[in-house]
Amino acid sequence: MFKKILVANRGEIAMRVIRTCKEMGIKTVAVYSTADKDSLPVRFADEAVCIGPPVSKQSYLSIPNIMAAAEITNADAIHPGYGFLSENEEFSRMCQIHGIKFIGALPEQIAGMGDKATAKATMIAAGVPCIPGSKGLLKDVNDAKKIAKEIKFPVILKATAGGGGKGMRIVWKDEDMEAAWDSARQEAGAAFGNDGVYMEKFIEEPRHIEIQIAGDQYENACHLSERDCSIQRRHQKLVEETPSPFMTDELREKMGQAAIKAAKAVKYEGVGTVEFLVDKNRDFYFMEMNTRIQVEHTITEEVIDYDLIKEQILIAAGKPISGKNYYPHMHAIQCRINAEDPYADFRPSPGKITDYHCPGGHGVRIDSHVYSGYTIPPNYDSMISKLIVVAQTREEAILKMKRALDEYIIEGVKTTIPFHQKLMANEDFNKGNFTTKFMEDFQF
Ligand code: MV4
Numbered sequence: 278m279f280k281k282i283l284v285a286n287r288g289e290i291a292m293r294v295i296r297t298c299k300e301m302g303i304k305t306v307a308v309y310s311t312a313d314k315d316s317l318p319v320r321f322a323d324e325a326v327c328i329g330p331p332v333s334k335q336s337y338l339s340i341p342n343i344m345a346a347a348e349i350t351n352a353d354a355i356h357p358g359y360g361f362l363s364e365n366e367e368f369s370r371m372c373q374i375h376g377i378k379f380i381g382a383l384p385e386q387i388a389g390m391g392d393k394a395t396a397k398a399t400m401i402a403a404g405v406p407c408i409p410g411s412k413g414l415l416k417d418v419n420d421a422k423k424i425a426k427e428i429k430f431p432v433i434l435k436a437t438a439g440g441g442g443k444g445m446r447i448v449w450k451d452e453d454m455e456a457a458w459d460s461a462r463q464e465a466g467a468a469f470g471n472d473g474v475y476m477e478k479f480i481e482e483p484r485h486i487e488i489q490i491a492g493d494q495y496e497n498a499c500h501l502s503e504r505d506c507s508i509q510r511r512h513q514k515l516v517e518e519t520p521s522p523f524m525t526d527e528l529r530e531k532m533g534q535a536a537i538k539a540a541k542a543v544k545y546e547g548v549g550t551v552e553f554l555v556d557k558n559r560d561f562y563f564m565e566m567n568t569r570i571q572v573e574h575t576i577t578e579e580v581i582d583y584d585l586i587k588e589q590i591l592i593a594a595g596k597p598i599s600g601k602n603y604y605p606h607m608h609a610i611q612c613r614i615n616a617e618d619p620y621a622d623f624r625p626s627p628g629k630i631t632d633y634h635c636p637g638g639h640g641v642r643i644d645s646h647v648y649s650g651y652t653i654p655p656n657y658d659s660m661i662s663k664l665i666v667v668a669q670t671r672e673e674a675i676l677k678m679k680r681a682l683d684e685y686i687i688e689g690v691k692t693t694i695p696f697h698q699k700l701m702a703n704e705d706f707n708k709g710n711f712t713t714k715f716m717e718d719f720q721f
Contacts (some may be wrong), residue, residue: 278594279303279354279378283347284318286358291318291572291664292646294356306350310336312654317646324350331656338360340368349378354593356586360658363569364391374423380593386543387442390462391567394437394475400563403542405535408554408562410477418458422451424476431479434458436465436472440565443468444513448480461679480562482555482712485509486521487567488536489577491588493598500533501581501603504573508700510623510716515693516700517573518610519580522671522709528559533602537616539566548574548589551553559671573611574662576645579667580605608668612682612697616659619696619721627655631689640667640674653690661692671709675701679703697719 281304284294288671291307295318298305307322312331317326326346329336336485337344338361347355349399356378359361366387372379382390388395392415401407414437415421425432425448436444444465448458458474466472476625489501520529536551543566550567574585581603592598617623633649645662649654653661666681668674679701682694699721701704706715 278672279430279590280588281323281350281352281358282354282379282380283308283343283352284322284356285318285337285343285359286356287313287318287657289644290358290407290572291316291648292321293644294358294586297582297584297590299515301586301587301590303590306346307350308346310338310656318705321599326350331654333361333656338661340371340577341367343368344371344375345438345608347509352377354590356380356589357569359569359571361712364567378593380589381547382549383546383668386545387568389543390568392437393439393472393565396566397475398541400539400566401539404561404650405542406561408480409516411475411618414473414475416710418455421458422454423452423475425454428478429604430478431481432647434461434474435477436461436471437475437603438465438469438470438471442555444472444474444574455633457571480554480556482502482714483556484521484523484711485552485564485713486523486532486555486561487550487552488532489547489548489550489574489585490536490540491592492540494546494590494595494608495513495597496544497598497600497607498537498540498545499556499598499602500536501577501585502523502529502584502605503532504576506573506636507711507713508706508715514573515716516610516612516697517576518608519576519672519675520605520608523555523559525559528555528561532561535561535563539563544564548585548639552590572613572660575642575663575665576611576667577610579609579642579665580607582606594681607667608671609670610664610674610678612678613665613687613693614662614687615696616663616690617693618691619693621691623693625655625659627659627692629653629655630661632686634684634686634690635662636664636684638681640677641665641681643668661687661690664697675707 283306305322307325328342362368372383387439446461462472492498508516552564642665668675
């Protein structure tokens with residue numbers, strides 16, 4: 278087992294990893310930018326190393342600075358959390374070269390899944406259902422027009438280096454193709470330095486349902502059921518829940534098996550997520566594979582009673598998995614509490630938290646790095662905490678979430694708590710009646 282893990286991240290996920298390491302008797306190293314010197318991970322880790330100024334490129338994204346911190350402290354593994362360097366091919370390779378175990382995917386896997394057209398080709402070859410579209414990248418606008426005619430409008434152009442909606446264009450008719458083609462390529466080139474674009478049939482009003490998977494070093498893989506992440510705004514998830522209110526036992530089995538196929542196709546080691554779009558007929562299609570721990574891993578932990586960070590560490594240390602799948606016994610919901618003003622287009626609201634009181638009680642969990650008097654720096658994402666509830670049924674989970682939101686006091690910054698309160702009272706949400714389009718129509 279590892280003796281010392283360096284946590285190459287900040288905020289709540291740094292705390293989350295440190296907590297599990299402590300429970301496993303593993304020493305921890307926090308790294309921090311000068312903006313985070315007063316943060317909880319710095320206080321709770323066994324050691325802390327400053328890796329640079331607030332700007333991410335010179336601290337949490339600086340491979341040399343983080344590798345130096347690992348060498349100085351003699352860490353034998355690095356946990357990258359999510360975001361930052363968690364899906365960086367070069368960082369994974371650097372760790373390999375320096376004999377430090379990267380608790381995440383291998384460089385080849387990161388590269389193979391990071392390029393979406395390549396990932397899709399891999400999944401088609403493995404027999405995972407994918408959305409009809411171009412075979413790989415489009416050559417030119419005439420190629421785009423030809424394939425759109427074959428698969429029929431509406432279609433969607435997607436940046437192969439993308440994710441998160443950048444370089445994505447929906448095209449409804451032939452006359453709009455030229456402009457969409459130009460702007461998708463231009464946006465992709467500027468954002469990723471790669472203007473490769475591919476095409477798919479556009480699925481209208483889908484649900485975003487993802488399957489948690491785990492694989493070990495011996496080519497075993499299993500699934501840990503689904504999370505419904507359809508409540509999103511501008512590709513930022515706001516609420517996640519499991520089980521999905523749209524799920525059936527039959528669909529879970531089919532999607533679970535498809536996710537296992539995806540994991541085995543790339544000999545996946547560690548925990549990961551296979552994202553699917555699910556249409557109104559319950560047909561499902563591979564969208565992306567995430568080779569990291571995700572923000573919403575918590576709800577899976579609550580319904581299957583399983584520490585996913587511990588599992589990541591054990592798999593990285595060579596432990597085999599049992600190979601059996603995991604199914605939800607409870608219902609869990611997570612609300613992301615952000616320092617944003619929901620009354621002003623979710624504008625970021627960094628600053629000092631002048632008063633703070635957390636909800637508690639049975640079935641209530643908060644993952645956070647903040648405290649009364651903490652200042653949320655403007656340099657990073659605006660998450661204050663993740664509020665997670667778990668109960669026997671969806672109805673009880675919603676009631677518990679309402680109760681927990683009412684107890685939650687955060688003064689000094691604007692938060693998304695009022696949004697979540699309104700959502701929990703919404704009739705369509707209560708009926709489980711929502712798709713990825715929900716937030717476009719939600720009046721706040
Ligand atoms: C789609 C789609 C409809 N049809 N692909 C959004 C981010 C990127 N990962 C893929 N995305 C989508 N791909 C086809 N063929 C709709 C979306 C999409 C979406 C997907 C999941 C969650 C929220 C979304 C919001 C808008 C669009």
